[in-house]
Amino acid sequence: MDIKKATQFRITQYGMPQAIFYPVAAMVIAAVWLAVGLAYSFPFWLTITGKVIFFAVFIWMLSFFRDPVRISPMGENLLISPADGTVADIEEIDEPEFINGKALRIGIFLSVFNVHINRAPCKCRVEKIVYKKGGFKDARHPQATTVNEANTLYLQRLLEPQDKIIVRQISGAIARHIVCRAEVGQVLDSGEKFGMIKFGSRTELIVPENGKITCKVKVGDKVRAGLSILGEYK
Numbered sequence: 001m002d003i004k005k006a007t008q009f010r011i012t013q014y015g016m017p018q019a020i021f022y023p024v025a026a027m028v029i030a031a032v033w034l035a036v037g038l039a040y041s042f043p044f045w046l047t048i049t050g051k052v053i054f055f056a057v058f059i060w061m062l063s064f065f066r067d068p069v070r071i072s073p074m075g076e077n078l079l080i081s082p083a084d085g086t087v088a089d090i091e092e093i094d095e096p097e098f099i100n101g102k103a104l105r106i107g108i109f110l111s112v113f114n115v116h117i118n119r120a121p122c123k124c125r126v127e128k129i130v131y132k133k134g135g136f137k138d139a140r141h142p143q144a145t146t147v148n149e150a151n152t153l154y155l156q157r158l159l160e161p162q163d164k165i166i167v168r169q170i171s172g173a174i175a176r177h178i179v180c181r182a183e184v185g186q187v188l189d190s191g192e193k194f195g196m197i198k199f200g201s202r203t204e205l206i207v208p209e210n211g212k213i214t215c216k217v218k219v220g221d222k223v224r225a226g227l228s229i230l231g232e233y234k
Contacts, residue, residue, distance in 0.1 A: 012067035012117055014179045014196045022061040030054030064199070066115060070226040072191030076159045079121045079213070079231035080191055081223040082167045083203035085110040088140050090219055092209055098128075098154045099164050102209040106230055108223060109140045109202055110172075116196045118169060118180075119226040120188035121205055124155040127164075129184060136171055144170055144202055151178045153194070158187065161233065166206035169197050191226035205230055 030051055037047035072080055088109040095103040110116055134149040149171040157163050169178050180195040188194060197203070207213055213231045217223060223230065 010067040010069065011062070011065050012193075012196060014065075014117065014181070026054050026058040026061060030058070060112075064112065064116065067117060067193075068115060070119075070191060070224070072119075072226045073229065075232075076123075077233035078190070078229050079165075079205065079207065079233075080119070081108065081225050081228040081230050082118050082121050082205055083108045083110055083223070083225045084114040084116070085203070085223060087217050087219050087221045087223060088202070090215060090217070093206070095166070095206060098166060099206070099208050103166075103206050104209045104213070104215060104231075105145075106205045106207075106215070106217065107145070107202060108204070110197065112199055115225065116198065116201065117193050117225060118167070118195050118197070118203055120155070120190060120192045120194060121165065121167060121230070122190045123158045124165065124188055125158055126153060126182050126184050126186045126188065127156050128154040129180065129182065130154070131178075131180075134171070140172075140202070144172065145204060148172070148202075149178065151180050151195075153180070153182060155188075161212060163208050163210075163212075165208075166204070168204040168206065169195065170202040170204065171197060172199070172201040193226075207231060 033050040033054060034047060085108040087106060089107045091105050093103050093105050130152045132150045135147050137144045137148050151169040153167045155165050157165060171178060177198045182194040212233055214234060215231055216229050
């Protein structure tokens, strides 16, 4: 399948003001380091090393809040990845609260180098949003889904079959802030942005295990929000 993707660099609105403050702070510190180094006659290598480190931090902070333009693949039978990252686990679970039965959970780990914007896996309506306080266990561990801070979106597919699906935003060991701009009753298009998790984290897609869906990924696969196909209805 041909997937078009724009290459222009943008900063996400979900990251303001951090997307401005953090990079500027890194550059100010770098300038202060240079001034101190010159005033106290630091060795040349030490001054340059400090500048390189702070410049690298500046670039990383800026890139963390990047918001690439993406055009999702077409197809009413597709379930698209809600996050960038690495598939950490694929597990069959019981989901009694919303799906009311067996479900397949696909956990995606987002490192500090991934795009952290979350997107809708298909055209759907937001039925319920539940935020839960919790800890900050390593997001790569499956137990993070039960013990960590999390925000869960309960979604109703608006295409056939009209399954109930779940997307869960989970904080990690570094992440400390979940952003969710979706509202109950809102209709999201496939690949539409609805929030982000700031710094390392985990995102899960939970779908009914009813024999209608074929999982298209395996543990260890790299996926991108709004582009990679996680599941396909038969």
